[in-house]
Amino acid sequence: MNFYKQAAAILDRLGKKEGSIKGLTLGNAEVTDKKRMYALICETLKHNATLSLVLQESKLLSLEKKLNRSLALLLLHDLLLQNRGIQASDAWPMKQAVMKHKTRLKAEFVKAKIKIGATKDGLVEGEEEILMPRYVRVNLLKMTPKQVIDTFIADNWTFLPAAPSPPAPPAPNTFYRDEHLDFMLVFPPKSDLHLHPLYVSGVLILQDKASCFPAAILAPPKDAYVIDGCAAPGNKTSQLAMSMGNGGKIIACDLDLRRLNILKRLTTKAGCTNITALNTSFLTLDTSEPDYTKVTHILLDPSCSGSGIINRLDHLVDAYAEEQEQAIILETTTTGGAAERAAAEEKKKERLKSLGEFQIECVAKAMTFPNVRKISYSTCSIYAEENEHVVTELLRRYWPKWKLSPRAKVLPTWHRRGYALDVGDVPGLVSTDEDRAKVADCLVRAVPGGPDGDLMNGFFVACFERVGEKDNSGLAPLWKESNIEGRKRTREEMAAIGDDDSRAATAIKKKKNKNKKKKKKKTTGVVANHQTETGEIEAKVVEHEEEEEDDEVEEDS
Numbered sequence: 037m038n039f040y041k042q043a044a045a046i047l048d049r050l051g052k053k054e055g056s057i058k059g060l061t062l063g064n065a066e067v068t069d070k071k072r073m074y075a076l077i078c079e080t081l082k083h084n085a086t087l088s089l090v091l092q093e094s095k096l097l098s099l100e101k102k103l104n105r106s107l108a109l110l111l112l113h114d115l116l117l118q119n120r121g122i123q124a125s126d127a128w129p130m131k132q133a134v135m136k137h138k139t140r141l142k143a144e145f146v147k148a149k150i151k152i153g154a155t156k157d158g159l160v161e162g163e164e165e166i167l168m169p170r171y172v173r174v175n176l177l178k179m180t181p182k183q184v185i186d187t188f189i190a191d192n193w194t195f196l197p198a199a200p201s202p203p204a205p206p207a208p209n210t211f212y213r214d215e216h217l218d219f220m221l222v223f224p225p226k227s228d229l230h231l232h233p234l235y236v237s238g239v240l241i242l243q244d245k246a247s248c249f250p251a252a253i254l255a256p257p258k259d260a261y262v263i264d265g266c267a268a269p270g271n272k273t274s275q276l277a278m279s280m281g282n283g284g285k286i287i288a289c290d291l292d293l294r295r296l297n298i299l300k301r302l303t304t305k306a307g308c309t310n311i312t313a314l315n316t317s318f319l320t321l322d323t324s325e326p327d328y329t330k331v332t333h334i335l336l337d338p339s340c341s342g343s344g345i346i347n348r349l350d351h352l353v354d355a356y357a358e359e360q361e362q363a364i365i366l367e368t369t370t371t372g373g374a375a376e377r378a379a380a381e382e383k384k385k386e387r388l389k390s391l392g393e394f395q396i397e398c399v400a401k402a403m404t405f406p407n408v409r410k411i412s413y414s415t416c417s418i419y420a421e422e423n424e425h426v427v428t429e430l431l432r433r434y435w436p437k438w439k440l441s442p443r444a445k446v447l448p449t450w451h452r453r454g455y456a457l458d459v460g461d462v463p464g465l466v467s468t469d470e471d472r473a474k475v476a477d478c479l480v481r482a483v484p485g486g487p488d489g490d491l492m493n494g495f496f497v498a499c500f501e502r503v504g505e506k507d508n509s510g511l512a513p514l515w516k517e518s519n520i521e522g523r524k525r526t527r528e529e530m531a532a533i534g535d536d537d538s539r540a541a542t543a544i545k546k547k548k549n550k551n552k553k554k555k556k557k558k559t560t561g562v563v564a565n566h567q568t569e570t571g572e573i574e575a576k577v578v579e580h581e582e583e584e585e586d587d588e589v590e591e592d593s
């Protein structure tokens with residue numbers, strides 16, 4: 037396909053929020069010149085305000101019916117902002133359609149810049165980018181935060197004694213320690229640390245704050261047996277290794293070999309030594325395999341819409357999407373735009389539905405590992421369909437065997453909790469607004485960007501716990517863990533919905549005794565087991581391969 041036509045199709049998809057800029061350009065197998073495509077899309081979006089005004093004032097779209105809005109903006113970008121002009125054959129009718137009006141378009145460009153106060157390059161001041169702090173995770177496998185702080189102070193940076201309130205990015209050349217994650221340092225927006233010796237040596241990991249929440253919440257103990265089910269490119273995996281002090285064992289599973297290779301490179305650089313990478317679908321793991329019966333903790337960060345991810349240009353994509361929508365509305369009477377809009381809406385709904393089903397399947401699969409006790413589920417999506425809906429459906433299916441970890445164990449000091457949405461009852465557990473508020477309090481959300489957001493990517497985390505020894509009835513509602521009244525009520529409610537609670541309680545008791553026996557065996561066998569099981573799993577491991585640098589993917593995770 038012609039490069040510009042392909043770019044226009046990508047802009048259209050961005051306008052319909054069908055993906056991120058990086059995903060649709062750098063991560064798009066159909067795009068051959070990915071870097072050029074990425075640059076053209078980013079630059080066109082950056083100049084969208086000015087170019088749209090040129091389009092409007094010149095009436096180009098009415099004069100040249102064969103041009104659509106996205107294609108026209110891209111061609112205008114190259115005509116008006118690139119010395120080399122439109123890179124296509126002069127015989128291409130779309131180029132001819134624009135070039136016919138070249139003089140008029142150039143004059144409108146000059147006027148548009150003056151009218152909207154754009155810079156000489158056609159950029160609208162202050163709209164270039166959202167200023168987000170640069171979050172840095174100190175890799176505790178290599179250094180302590182104090183050592184890193186001292187290094188930066190010695191380098192003439194000023195260390196602020198506390199995070200500002202309300203939260204704000206630090207001023208130039210200053211930094212502070214994050215108030216929720218003690219291994220995290222917060223630097224000014226645009227701090228480029230890629231060449232810093234501590235980054236190069238794997239001490240500093242450039243990881244968004246919200247992306248550190250799942251592993252911090254799962255908090256596996258040092259000797260845990262962990263699966264990171266959808267692991268690549270691996271920042272959460274390396275954080276798990278860090279919190280386990282390289283003890284225990286982590287199986288990092290991902291379907292995508294290219295991304296898994298990045299995981300191997302990143303985790304090696306980070307000094308992780310307890311990770312085995314597995315190029316397979318988490319959904320197909322055989323939970324009866326002896327290795328997997330040892331799994332105690334699972335981190336699940338499955339594919340999602342990515343709607344919470346912000347990068348410097350996301351607000352421009354939002355603005356573009358809004359404009360696109362307006363343009364479609366304006367065309368409604370003549371071109372059937374309403375139908376197009378409805379179809380786009382329907383497509384988005386379907387996409388969220390199938391993502392939600394996949395996400396539920398992942399967590400449901402995790403719950404089938406016989407000895408797993410804790411599962412963290414996360415997305416970088418802002419949509420309830422991938423978050424609260426998924427959690428509610430899982431509770432509907434698996435409560436009371438599984439419950440949500442209470443707020444006390446899920447970043448208790450983090451202010452932004454889940455949404456108390458009415459997405460249906462969970463018989464015996466959730467039926468009133470009060471119940472919904474309590475469920476929401478167990479969940480963690482981050483709202484993307486600022487100033488009303490949390491100055492990080494949009495994110496969601498829920499933590500499920502197998503109902504265990506403390507409340508061995510298995511029936512206590514999550515927020516009434518030690519409340520006898522609550523347990524009684526729930527038993528009755530469970531009877532009402534037809535679940536044989538005495539059978540459930542007996543089964544759990546039996547399991548508890550079995551687990552106790554197993555535990556005794558394990559304490560003596562851990563080291564030996566590790567050696568033999570490594571052989572078995574490593575037979576499946578994909579060989580380490582040379583892979584290209586991919587900082588984009590690394591930083592996104």
Ligand SMILES: C[S@@+](CC[C@H](N)C(=O)[O-])C[C@H]1O[C@@H](n2cnc3c(N)ncnc32)[C@H](O)[C@@H]1O
Binds near residue numbers: 265318
């Ligand atoms: C949101 S990304 C994970 C990011 C990762 N947790 C990190 O922090 O670096 C989702 C990943 O799930 C992988 N994936 C999708 N379906 C999968 C499956 N059935 N089994 C394993 N991995 C899968 C994708 O290839 C992708 O790498």
